Amino acid sequence: MTILDKLAAEPTTPSQEAHIENHSRRRFLQGVAGLTLAIYLPGGARAATPASSTGPLFEPNAFLRIGVDNSVTVIAKHLEMGQGTHTGLATVLAEELDAAWEQVKVEGAPADARRYNNLLWGSVQGTGGSTAMANSWEQMRRAGAMGRAMLVGAAAQKWRVPAAGITVADGVVSHPASGRRATFGELAQAAAEQPLPAEVRLKSPQEFKLIGRHVPRKDSAEKVKGTAIFTQDVHLPGMLTAVVAHPPRFGARLKRFDAAKTKAVKGVVDVVAVPSGVAVLAKDTWSARKGRDALVVEWDEASGYQGSSENIFARYREMAQKPGSIARKDGDPEAVFAGAAKVLKAAYDFPYLAHAAMEPLDCVVKLSADGCEIWNGEQMQTLDQAKVAELLGLEPEQVKLHMLYAGGSFGRRASKHADYVLEAVHIARAIGGKAPVKLVWLREDDMQAGYYRPAFHHVLEAAIDAEGRLLGWRHRLVGQSINADSPMSGLMKDGIDLTSVEGAATLPYDIPNLVVDLHTPQDVGVPVLWWRSVGSTHTAYSTEAFLDEVAAAMGQDPVRLRLELLKKHPRHAAVLRLAAEKAGWGTPLPPGKPGERRGRGVAVHESFRSCVAQVAEVTVQADGSLKVDRIVAAVDCGIAINPDNVRSQVEGSVGFALSALLYGAITLEGGQVQQSNFHDYALLRINEMPEVEVHILASAAPPTGIGEPGVPPVAPAVANAIAAATGKRLRRLPIDPAELKA
Amino acid sequence: MPTLDINGKPIRVDEAPDTPLLWVLRDTLRLTGTKYSCGMGLCGACTVHVDGQPVRSCITPIAAAAGKKIVTIEGVGESRAARVAQAVEEAWRRLDVVQCGYCQPGQIMSAVALLEENPRPTDADIDAAMAGNLCRCGTYVRIRAAIHEAAKSLA
Numbered sequence: 001m002t003i004l005d006k007l008a009a010e011p012t013t014p015s016q017e018a019h020i021e022n023h024s025r026r027r028f029l030q031g032v033a034g035l036t037l038a039i040y041l042p043g044g045a046r047a048a049t050p051a052s053s054t055g056p057l058f059e060p061n062a063f064l065r066i067g068v069d070n071s072v073t074v075i076a077k078h079l080e081m082g083q084g085t086h087t088g089l090a091t092v093l094a095e096e097l098d099a100a101w102e103q104v105k106v107e108g109a110p111a112d113a114r115r116y117n118n119l120l121w122g123s124v125q126g127t128g129g130s131t132a133m134a135n136s137w138e139q140m141r142r143a144g145a146m147g148r149a150m151l152v153g154a155a156a157q158k159w160r161v162p163a164a165g166i167t168v169a170d171g172v173v174s175h176p177a178s179g180r181r182a183t184f185g186e187l188a189q190a191a192a193e194q195p196l197p198a199e200v201r202l203k204s205p206q207e208f209k210l211i212g213r214h215v216p217r218k219d220s221a222e223k224v225k226g227t228a229i230f231t232q233d234v235h236l237p238g239m240l241t242a243v244v245a246h247p248p249r250f251g252a253r254l255k256r257f258d259a260a261k262t263k264a265v266k267g268v269v270d271v272v273a274v275p276s277g278v279a280v281l282a283k284d285t286w287s288a289r290k291g292r293d294a295l296v297v298e299w300d301e302a303s304g305y306q307g308s309s310e311n312i313f314a315r316y317r318e319m320a321q322k323p324g325s326i327a328r329k330d331g332d333p334e335a336v337f338a339g340a341a342k343v344l345k346a347a348y349d350f351p352y353l354a355h356a357a358m359e360p361l362d363c364v365v366k367l368s369a370d371g372c373e374i375w376n377g378e379q380m381q382t383l384d385q386a387k388v389a390e391l392l393g394l395e396p397e398q399v400k401l402h403m404l405y406a407g408g409s410f411g412r413r414a415s416k417h418a419d420y421v422l423e424a425v426h427i428a429r430a431i432g433g434k435a436p437v438k439l440v441w442l443r444e445d446d447m448q449a450g451y452y453r454p455a456f457h458h459v460l461e462a463a464i465d466a467e468g469r470l471l472g473w474r475h476r477l478v479g480q481s482i483n484a485d486s487p488m489s490g491l492m493k494d495g496i497d498l499t500s501v502e503g504a505a506t507l508p509y510d511i512p513n514l515v516v517d518l519h520t521p522q523d524v525g526v527p528v529l530w531w532r533s534v535g536s537t538h539t540a541y542s543t544e545a546f547l548d549e550v551a552a553a554m555g556q557d558p559v560r561l562r563l564e565l566l567k568k569h570p571r572h573a574a575v576l577r578l579a580a581e582k583a584g585w586g587t588p589l590p591p592g593k594p595g596e597r598r599g600r601g602v603a604v605h606e607s608f609r610s611c612v613a614q615v616a617e618v619t620v621q622a623d624g625s626l627k628v629d630r631i632v633a634a635v636d637c638g639i640a641i642n643p644d645n646v647r648s649q650v651e652g653s654v655g656f657a658l659s660a661l662l663y664g665a666i667t668l669e670g671g672q673v674q675q676s677n678f679h680d681y682a683l684l685r686i687n688e689m690p691e692v693e694v695h696i697l698a699s700a701a702p703p704t705g706i707g708e709p710g711v712p713p714v715a716p717a718v719a720n721a722i723a724a725a726t727g728k729r730l731r732r733l734p735i736d737p738a739e740l741k742a
Numbered sequence: 743m744p745t746l747d748i749n750g751k752p753i754r755v756d757e758a759p760d761t762p763l764l765w766v767l768r769d770t771l772r773l774t775g776t777k778y779s780c781g782m783g784l785c786g787a788c789t790v791h792v793d794g795q796p797v798r799s800c801i802t803p804i805a806a807a808a809g810k811k812i813v814t815i816e817g818v819g820e821s822r823a824a825r826v827a828q829a830v831e832e833a834w835r836r837l838d839v840v841q842c843g844y845c846q847p848g849q850i851m852s853a854v855a856l857l858e859e860n861p862r863p864t865d866a867d868i869d870a871a872m873a874g875n876l877c878r879c880g881t882y883v884r885i886r887a888a889i890h891e892a893a894k895s896l897a
Contacts, residue, residue: 082842082879216838223843224834226775226815230844233774241769266758284769285778286761358779358787358844358878407777407844408878443780644838648884652841655880678784678876687869689882 058188060150060196062115063093063143070171070185072099074140077109077116077125078132079379080219081357081406081413082652083707084645085132087217089140091641092133095210096144096203099184100171106218108403111381111396124487125381128414128530130608130705133641137702145200153197154190155182169209205639205700214644219405230407231362234375236436239364240269240281242427243288243440245297246449247277249304249671250525254278254297261294271295272430276419279427285440305525306671309455312524313349316457316478320347324476324517325495327505331513333463336472340463344553346546348460349732350479350538351665353453353531354681359407360446363424367433371398376421377406379414383487387418388425410656411530412451416486419451419527447681448673452666453531454480458504458542462550463513470550470565473511475504475543478519480528495520499530503539503605503712508572509547509565526668532656533708536607540712541719541733544603548720549729558602558720559585566604571636574697575613576604578634582695583615595622597742598629601720603713608705610637612650616690616717620725624740628658628690628718633710635694638701646706647694653710654692659684661715663734744808748773749817759805764788766804767814775815775847779876786875789848790814794822796855798874815847818854826857826896833892841879849875853889862893 058066065073074090086106094104109116113125119135148168155173156163159180166175174181205212222228247253257278259271267287272279278297282288337343364375372392378384378401389396406413415421424439431437441449456479463472481497483489491498496518498505505516531537551561559580566573580586580602592598597620604613617630633650640646663682667674675681715733723729726740745754746763748771755766762781767773767790776799779787783798790799791813818827830853833839840846849872856863856871863871868889877885 082840084841216835217840219843220835220838220840223840223846224831224850225819226847228843229774230777232778233768235772235774284765286757286765286769356878358777358785358842358876360779406842408842410878440778443782648838648841648881651883652880655882656878659878659880677782678780679782683876683878684880684882685873685876686882686885687873689880689886692883 058147058150058192060147060191061143063140064097064147066147066184066188066191068185068188070103070183072097072104072171072184074104074106075109076106077136079127079377079403079406079409079413080108081127081377081379081409083132083649084217084642085127086219087215087645088133088641089136090218091210091215092137092140093144095208096141097148098168098170101210101215103171103184104218110403111378111385111399111401113382117382124383126383126414127379128411130610130708132707133703134609134705141202142200145202146197149197149200150191150194151184151187153194154187158187158190211639211641212643215642217645228405230359230405231364231376232359232407232440234364234404234438236364236366239436239438240283240431241285241288241438241440242279242281242424243285243292243442244274244276244423244427244445245278245280245292245295246445247299247301247304249301249306250450250527252304253300255300256298258296261296262291265291265294267291270431272427274423274426274430276423276426279430281427281431281437288440289442304671307524308669308671309351309667312455312668313457316455316521317347319478319519319521320457320459320476324478324519326515326517327496327501328514328516333472333474333513333515336513337461337463337474340472341466342464342553344462344464344550346460346549346729346731348458348538348542348545350456350458350541351667351733352455352526353537353660353664354447354666354675355410355412355531356447356681356683357406357408357410357412360443361412361420361441362439363421364436364438365424365428366436367428371400372425373400373402374421375402375404377404377409377413379406379409380418383416384418384421387422391422391425392429410532411534414530415451416482416488416529443678444676447676450527451529452526453537454482454528456538458538460542460546462546464550464554468554470511470554472513473507473509474514475507475516476519477501477504477516478521480524480526481520482528482530482534484520499535501539502535503607504535504543506606507543508569508606509562510568511565533607533711536605536712537660540603540605540607541716544605544713544716545719545729548601548716548723562602562604571611572604572606572613575611575634575636576602578695578697579613579615579632582634582693583632585615589617592619595742596620597725599721599723599725601717601722601724603716603720605712607709607712610635610704610706610709612709612713614713614717616714616721618718618721618725620722620740622742624737626662626722626735626737626740627688630691630693631714631717632693633695634697635706635710636697636699637706637709638699638703640696640699641703643696646696649706650694650710651692653708654714655684655689657711657714658688658718661718661734662688665734744804746804746808746812747810748812749814749821755804757804760803762800763790763802763804763807763812764799767799773814773816777844777847779845784876785845786852787845787848789851789875791818791821791823791851791855794855794858796852815851818851823854823858826892827854829892829895830854830857830888833888833895837884837888837891839881839884839888841881845875845877849877849885853885853892856889857893857896861896863889
């Protein structure tokens with residue numbers, strides 16, 4: 001029985017579908033998602049060389065294919081969503097292969113966790129936590145070195161010379177003693193016959209020709225021309241476009257709908273109920289949208305979430321009155337606070353935030369007799385594949401994923417519940433698989449359908465003794481857990497979601513008496529998700545803004561106090577020193593025009609094993625309006641594989657973080673999300689973008705992350721600069737210019 | 743039935759006159775370089791040229807574009823603005839402006855329109871011309887630099 005037959009035999013209704021869940025697979029995912037570090041080279045056995053129009057290929061492992069046309073194709077296991085990972089992976093492999101950069105192409109890997117798992121995520125294939133370079137570094141180097149060794153072996157055999165006398169550079173294999181030369185393409189066929197080398201030698205950093213140098217991005221040309229294909233651009237023969245009416249409140253259910261007017265709209269082909277709402281399928285997007293506008297839907301709203309942002313914060317403030325679960329405790333904070341000469345206290349509110357990638361969520365699904373094909377910018381292949389297989393009663397291998405670029409994601413496409421992917425599959429199934437389906441979330445759907453950065457409330461206290469020493473630190477956090485209902489719930493320890501307290505429980509400052517505790521409200525019905533730099537989006541702000549207040553209260557320079565407290569954290573200290581030096585910390589800031597107040601502020605934060613310090617310069621007008629003039633950043637991300645991409649990611653992080661600081665807030669009123677599009681969920685525009693200067697600390701350590709670590713220090717550095725300019729400490733985000741009026 | 747002049751070719755379409763140009767370009771003609779992002783003229787991802795002016799195709803009904811010269815990212819390199827377009831694209835590649843790339847066709851169309859009218863824009867001119875184009879990846883530093891670089895190469 002094929003899946004289409006099954007579909008025809010078992011028409012499903014939303015209520016039935018909601019209960020289909022394969023718990024064995026869930027447990028499987030939970031069990032393996034732990035942080036196990038394993039380095040191995042997948043595809044150890046040579047893949048069979050597939051016949052193709054370009055003839056036989058040399059495919060020594062799962063990451064490399066060399067064609068007789070002299071093309072070098074790097075198979076990228078990570079999603080390219082802007083962070084430069086395709087270029088980074090290709091750089092590392094091409095380095096050890098000694099390929100010429102121009103001959104290198106990049107192709108997205110299929111979903112196959114056996115070969116393409118994220119080595120920092122156990123047996124799960126996916127992209128996130130700024131792990132792409134960190135987990136692939138050794139793997140891609142070995143993949144390249146293996147290909148090189150086999151090309152050399154083939155040349156040695158062909159030319160009957162010792163392999164030791166052969167050199168490889170810029171995609172050419174040479175034997176200088178005899179003057180023989182061959183391109184990779186010329187040797188590809190013979191290399192495919194070579195035995196896999198047992199050992200490969202990796203280069204020492206002094207030998208690098210691509211790593212640490214400038215190589216152009218591999219995706220620039222097609223993205224500039226508009227030919228790069230995103231999910232939104234996929235078109236399959238006979239494809240229908242689906243736009244879905246979602247309930248107005250999280251958790252509300254469909255009562256009934258009347259599609260008569262919708263079906264009268266030209267281009268509309270079908271209207272079907274799915275567990276997440278009512279899908280209108282049409283020949284094109286605009287018709288689907290018009291069809292949805294005409295749809296009459298009645299929801300059972302009683303089952304939906306009714307809360308408002310103000311209620312949520314009021315409740316969080318109340319919860320913060322009592323101690324939570326302890327995430328970290330050093331020394332005896334109670335005693336130190338009881339005997340302190342001075343106690344400082346500040347509370348912070350952080351709103352829900354939408355990812356708001358420029359490409360709204362979308363997914364293309366085609367059901368066929370023997371499986372399911374999906375076209376998507378996939379950030380979490382293994383989970384999506386497992387969830388789709390579970391829904392359709394297939395084996396995961398029968399769910400084929402075609403990897404496309406994502407027009408941004410910032411975590412949203414790594415959906416912990418595969419929400420939008422499953423919605424697309426439900427729609428395709430509801431029409432009996434009769435046509436491929438492109439699900440398109442319009443901007444309003446993308447903004448209102450949830451999975452936000454969780455709202456948080458923080459309370460911080462500092463104890464200063466009679467000698468003016470900072471001896472105690474208390475930090476209490478209240479906010480929903482991202483991991484609790486995710487396949488990563490195995491990462492929770494004693495009820496503590498590490499993504500809630502990262503950056504707070506890992507405070508690097510040498511304060512002898514410290515406690516960090518956490519309340520995790522379970523009954524807030526707003527779906528939450530990781531959002532670029534996750535817990536550090538709020539913990540960096542509260543810790544770094546509060547430490548600045550402490551420094552001011554102690555009469556200390558913010559950089560000097562931090563350096564004193566960072567003696568056991570040389571990486572933090574080094575980036576802080578570098579940023580301070582490059583920004584001219586300690587020198588007077590040029591004054592603004594009359595009426596303008598200017599200030600400089602600093603913040604340093606580690607996230608995803610990278611350390612970033614930033615110095616911000618701001619100008620505040622008399623009416624409270626604000627311009628961030630300049631950000632000077634210093635970064636330690638281990639070896640900078642593509643320094644220009646490191647700079648580009650930090651520049652972009654500044655824009656991303658400023659959007660949140662200045663404007664970002666998803667608010668709820670009576671359970672309904674108040675924002676819908678960019679007019680009420682504003683993003684930073686070019687006229688508001690500061691100058692950004694990025695300095696990279698030289699490092700010989702293996703690479704860590706750079707997609708996210710630029711984000712956390714931006715907002716606290718700017719807030720501290722605002723405080724320096726105006727004396728005002730902003731404790732509720734996004735900032736309210738009214739608070740800054742002169 | 744309106745006839746549209748798109749990238750120099752007359753094309754008859756049978757969509758209703760109030761259909762936004764964006765969807766005719768993307769879904770009917772498969773010119774998918776022009777992007778959908780907000781549908782309200784707020785983000786600029788759908789920017790095309792109509793008679794040389796940058797317009798938001800998501801809020802431009804085809805009736806309003808009929809009889810005018812419509813140029814998309816696919817055609818701008820061969821349009822009247824070809825010389826500027828090539829310089830802009832080259833600067834975009836040289837500076838590796840793109841990240842996710844989704845907004846960039848719209849950014850480039852706005853930048854080409856700016857340089858067609860003003861070959862030596864100041865930072866303030868760039869702000870004024872480009873503030874309608876959002877980039878969530880925050881590539882603004884490089885967009886500004888690339889426009890200056892393109893202007894220099896055209897001088």
